[in-house]
Amino acid sequence: MKSCIATLTRFVVLVFVVLAVVPAVEAADRDKLLSEPGVYGTFASYSLDENWGKQDQAVRIAQLTVLKGVVEQHREKLAIDVYLLRGLSDHADLLFRVHAIELRETQQFLLDLQGSLFGKHLTGSTIFSGLTKKPNYVPGMPDNIKAELKVSSDPGPKPYVIVIPIRKDADWWSLSQEQRGAMMQEHTEASLPYSKTVKRKLYHSTGLDDLDFITYFETSRLEDFQSLILALEKVKEFRHNRRFGHPTLLGTVKSLDEIIEVLAQ
Amino acid sequence: MKSCIATLTRFVVLVFVVLAVVPAVEAADRDKLLSEPGVYGTFASYSLDENWGKQDQAVRIAQLTVLKGVVEQHREKLAIDVYLLRGLSDHADLLFRVHAIELRETQQFLLDLQGSLFGKHLTGSTIFSGLTKKPNYVPGMPDNIKAELKVSSDPGPKPYVIVIPIRKDADWWSLSQEQRGAMMQEHTEASLPYSKTVKRKLYHSTGLDDLDFITYFETSRLEDFQSLILALEKVKEFRHNRRFGHPTLLGTVKSLDEIIEVLAQ
């Protein structure tokens, strides 16, 4: 019985949403935004207010259609990903990751999102941004490590997402380039055994918020992810983290349609 | 007079609840989930909002029936325990401990819980998760200690529950395996005198939240539990705790029906 209603809801949601997005928009060059240096990545997480769940399902579906419309409208310039944190993280319910060439474009998207009928139910936002950069190989980095780093992680779904913000201590920045490089090589070597099952991405956020780095992880094997973090905690570089997490965001990777389905129920 | 009403309420609650759960569900292999390594344990605590107590008892009972239904529905895949924190901990009113093979299953349960009619009254959630692992005996650990560790705690009810999250400092992780092992042996020896009256369980949470360990205790003798913690504070390993508690959760072990009875009144 319950699953019948779920199926019906799913159908209704999809119909509404499809109808709402008739004028197809040209998508940003998502691949480029997600792989090139010089791109701003913004992580914006929100909780749903207490009124969200008290509304009729029809009202919620209408508002989710607006959400879909706002996202589609900005896909021309931005790469937008959504994640479900509720149930795994007490920090927020939803996480948006937005990649843009100009942070102003991201601001416009989040303004439109927060100003929409759906956005009126979003509270307690947390926003931090960082910049992607070319990997800065240490001069003496052995070629085999460089080669391994270029191997991408195994294909296939990686349902779990983890975001860990990092702030280094003042000692870190006062080290010489060589000293930092040597520590980063040790860090990199420690992470190699997990490069196939844990996908990583790094954002430089110094000055843009109260962080130095945003580290982003996707995996289907949380145990491997935990082993990776334990390995990283054992290298010298880890001692220079003044803040590691706080918050650590743990959630699941979802398509926008999946998020809409979850929130419609 | 008051106790008459209490008895009546109890009866009404039970009738409602029994009626609500006619289709019996197959329970997960609870024993396995609670004893084996490689299982994810999630601790989710919630407070009841100010509107909860203002509702008519009939409404509250209906919502508690929904709570029971949600829990029963997920018992197929999860081991779910409930605890009453209200009155002993200012952090939350209720604590759920959920064991699962996949964290996604736990997320689905908590989504259903928070999205239910009962869940609309839950606020201020705190969620942290950890992974059970095989005990990692130190190479030189004497056999008699290993033997004592395998002895389970005395049977019989253990009404009190305490959950203490722990984060180690960076120095801890930079020690060699042997150094950490030696300290853990000292830690283990200090805890042995309390193994019969205080039941313990350990979860590894590095990377999954802002902790390294979640320690879980059950006891009928809080004085023994306090002596255990004092003993553990005196060993060297304790000096490597950057965070110990914050929050310390103290409550009582309850069955779901007992929780429902308390909340129905």
Added chain:
Amino acid sequence: MKSCIATLTRFVVLVFVVLAVVPAVEAADRDKLLSEPGVYGTFASYSLDENWGKQDQAVRIAQLTVLKGVVEQHREKLAIDVYLLRGLSDHADLLFRVHAIELRETQQFLLDLQGSLFGKHLTGSTIFSGLTKKPNYVPGMPDNIKAELKVSSDPGPKPYVIVIPIRKDADWWSLSQEQRGAMMQEHTEASLPYSKTVKRKLYHSTGLDDLDFITYFETSRLEDFQSLILALEKVKEFRHNRRFGHPTLLGTVKSLDEIIEVLAQ
């Protein structure tokens, strides 16, 4: 005129309250609970919500009568003291100190309190508990100090109450029993000049919350109390306090009837 109304209110309150508590209950052995070791002391502080003062006085009096009833009902097993913090502490409005042989009894009282018509107006609770223990005299403690310690404080009303929670640092616990003993003797000697005007009581709370000790003071001479704390800050043991206060609770000792009168106005 104002004092006439005050007198009238007082009368009305008393009449209501007396009527409400016809079936006298047998009081717990209060003296024993307050003097013996092995007793759990719980400090629960609450603020009144913004709706409290907006209610008609008659409604408030009815709810205060419920408060009185809940307290009386639990006096059989518990020693319950009340304090007025409002106006002297920004942390809370009311403080309950509850002594019990079993913490479960205290939990049941606070559940009944928070679940009562009066309790619906209580918000932002802070709860911490500790255990009384036999004074642990240092082996070499001179007899004259022991004798002085046994002298009780001067009789007579001590209108002010101060509660200071304490957490020791890790170094403290790693000291030898003798080293801690020597420091505690210095601490004790520093406090002797104030033993007559400042009444003290100590609770051990390690493991039960994020504290190691709860120190409780009553005095009619706040200046003496301040001199006592200054004297204690100058001994070596003070350097091992990682947390001292936060919150420091300052209020006045009141009977339940006095509290009811204040809140009824």
Added chain:
Amino acid sequence: MKSCIATLTRFVVLVFVVLAVVPAVEAADRDKLLSEPGVYGTFASYSLDENWGKQDQAVRIAQLTVLKGVVEQHREKLAIDVYLLRGLSDHADLLFRVHAIELRETQQFLLDLQGSLFGKHLTGSTIFSGLTKKPNYVPGMPDNIKAELKVSSDPGPKPYVIVIPIRKDADWWSLSQEQRGAMMQEHTEASLPYSKTVKRKLYHSTGLDDLDFITYFETSRLEDFQSLILALEKVKEFRHNRRFGHPTLLGTVKSLDEIIEVLAQ
């Protein structure tokens, strides 16, 4: 036009207020309370809730009349000063400084204030108290410094008020009386150049809240005040401040009638 309304409002407010305070009360010996040792000074700051500004002006004026009445009624025993923080400090809107021989009298005033029709709009209070003491001249303090210290600050209005709470570190209290004295002499000398333009007052608060000192400043020249604080930050004693500010309260000195006028508009 706007100023006409302002004048009219002023007139209306004054008429109401004058009518409301017909029975003149005998004022406490304000000069003594403000100058003698052994007096308790309490700093209570409040924000106005969101409903305050939504009320009709007539309602607000009526409530401000109640405020005036409550203050007048307690002036018999207390010296009460008011300050406007709104617009200069994000911590609160209003600050009351209350001097009393007995803290219970201050508690009664704040109870009456918070319980009044005006007080229902006060939220988020912060309260800390301290005791005035005789200046404790260092034995070797040169006579010329003592003389300079006795010179009061220039007369004339000092529109700005700053309150900075201070907590010393454990090292401070473990220094010998002489060591602390020498540092305080250096501190005092550094402050002398500003004694004419910046009026200072010191309260000892150890044990009464989570502070050791409350420092109070009045000035018409904020630049001089800033130079004073910079000078004090350069002496050794400053290194023993574990907390300095948090909050720093910055506002303007107002008469009660001026506050009433601001809040009536």
Added chain:
Amino acid sequence: MKSCIATLTRFVVLVFVVLAVVPAVEAADRDKLLSEPGVYGTFASYSLDENWGKQDQAVRIAQLTVLKGVVEQHREKLAIDVYLLRGLSDHADLLFRVHAIELRETQQFLLDLQGSLFGKHLTGSTIFSGLTKKPNYVPGMPDNIKAELKVSSDPGPKPYVIVIPIRKDADWWSLSQEQRGAMMQEHTEASLPYSKTVKRKLYHSTGLDDLDFITYFETSRLEDFQSLILALEKVKEFRHNRRFGHPTLLGTVKSLDEIIEVLAQ
């Protein structure tokens, strides 16, 4: 279609606003306030409450007209700048930077702002103030550096604004003037490569709030700004920052009319 409505809205807003500000006011000597020493700069940030967006657009436009009026009215004495933080900073939605000769004038503006129909929707304000001072060239500062410092940044729009509050540690203030000067010279040299693309301004806030400095940046090239901060983190002086950011405010520079347009939609 959407852009038509946007244009229409823009028109309506402008008409309303122009009508509302008929009596033109004489503007303060903005250039002087923004360039001279001895001026107080106040940074006041606010969030819009949840009711803001629920109002009809006509109501919002009326309230924004009030906002414009309040700002215009105070432009006689103050230099007022506005920034949009929403979507880039989780700290607040709007930031006002106010320059004044007397802080009382700024207080009056913020009182009028918060007391206006628009201001009733402002919550969670954060306010900090600082004083501009003459650049304090280190005695040995080479002339070429002084010359470079006097070159202003490239003209043209600088859409991004960043505000970073700073508190130095106690060690910093105990250094000699020469030691601090040498470190500041190193700091200055590190920042020179970015002086053309990143505009900077410094406020001294010791004693006025819980900060020592407020650093203000405008740029069109966030990457350059990030490189500047990274360069500054590598000099010795950075090790004396006890607080750097918390919050870091990131937003976009807007005219008041642009802000009004964004908020009207």
